Amino acid sequence: MSFFDYVLNGLGLTKVEVTPKIRTKEKKVEAKFIEPTKTKVAPITQKTENVAIFSPSKISDLPEIVDFLSTKQQALLDLNVLDERLMQRVVDFVGGAVMALGGKVENLGGNLFLLAPKNTKILRKQKVEK
Numbered sequence: 001m002s003f004f005d006y007v008l009n010g011l012g013l014t015k016v017e018v019t020p021k022i023r024t025k026e027k028k029v030e031a032k033f034i035e036p037t038k039t040k041v042a043p044i045t046q047k048t049e050n051v052a053i054f055s056p057s058k059i060s061d062l063p064e065i066v067d068f069l070s071t072k073q074q075a076l077l078d079l080n081v082l083d084e085r086l087m088q089r090v091v092d093f094v095g096g097a098v099m100a101l102g103g104k105v106e107n108l109g110g111n112l113f114l115l116a117p118k119n120t121k122i123l124r125k126q127k128v129e130k
Contacts, residue, residue: 103118
């Protein structure tokens with residue numbers, strides 16, 4: 001098709017069907033299977049840098065706890081000073097933050113909770129009575 005045909009087609013004087021030229025290049029793709037990596041689990045008995053004990057008395061104390069947990073260190077959460085309603089809110093908030101960071105929450109009994117970072121294995125030993 002010539003330039004003149006394009007001009008006439010643009011003015012609407014002739015009807016020319018234009019089929020676009022499509023160039024395709026086929027690429028060869030090899031599938032590579034990546035072996036899953038095993039995560040290293042650090043037992044709780046290993047030495048850690050810091051373990052903090054938090055006893056929040058109000059909701060505004062919670063960001064400090066979450067900031068500490070984001071440093072991937074263990075913490076104890078003592079909720080004995082809170083009333084039931086506030087205690088449930090604290091457990092929900094901190095528990096959600098721990099889960100978002102990939103960690104674990106373990107109830108140690110009563111209102112005491114262990115907040116463990118990702119890749120920490122919590123071993124609970126049972127007393128054997130003879």
